[in-house]
Amino acid sequence: VGADTDVPAGDIGVGAREIGYLYGQYKRLRNEFTGVLTGKNVKWGGSFIRPEATGYGAVYFLEEMCKDNNTVIRGKNVLLSGSGNVAQFACEKLLQLGAKVLTFSDSNGTIVDKDGFNEEKLDHLKYLKNEKRGR
The missing domain is CATH 3.40.50.720 (NAD(P)-binding Rossmann-like Domain)
Known part of the structure; x- marks a missing residue:
């Protein structure tokens, strides 16, 4: 998972909440988060109309x-x-x-x-x- 590797996104049964969990763990483990997960909350860099x-x-x-x-x-x-x-x-x-x-x-x-x-x-x-x- 990473900006130049794979950018996971929500799908059936996977929404902003689940992406938020992934985002939190990725940020904790890598201490970086830009361009890694699609569907994040707006306050974490997500899109307003995702x-x-x-x-x-x-x-x-x-x-x-x-x-x-x-x-x-x-x-x-x-x-x-x-x-x-x-x-x-x-x-x-x-x-x-x-x-x-x-x-x-x-x-x-x-x-x-x-x-x-x-x-x-x-x-x-x-x-x-x-x-x-x-x-």
């Missing part, structure tokens, strides 16, 4: 691909694969840019909403996934 970063980044990439093809995201139908952190924040950004998100999925199947997800439906999905820990 939870959103990957989902937003995927949409910003899509936006650039649309520009290269002389089109825009607004009005497009979008199918998202997944329903975790990345998909949730991708949906949030897609809605802000005027896209229509039609699907989410997980290991148990796919949800299709032909009318598209809106902020209220997304909030309910976040509640089910993040608080109820549902599938």
Whole structure:
């Protein structure tokens, strides 16, 4: 583990708390900490929008691909694969840019909403996934 070796990050079941434990031990053992763990608390050098970063980044990439093809995201139908952190924040950004998100999925199947997800439906999905820990 190290800035030029491997930079661990949170994933399923590993959030800022767990990264914080790793960060504390790495700092204690090595007496250094810059550029080693992604997902640290802001007061230890973490990003202000870490939870959103990957989902937003995927949409910003899509936006650039649309520009290269002389089109825009607004009005497009979008199918998202997944329903975790990345998909949730991708949906949030897609809605802000005027896209229509039609699907989410997980290991148990796919949800299709032909009318598209809106902020209220997304909030309910976040509640089910993040608080109820549902599938």
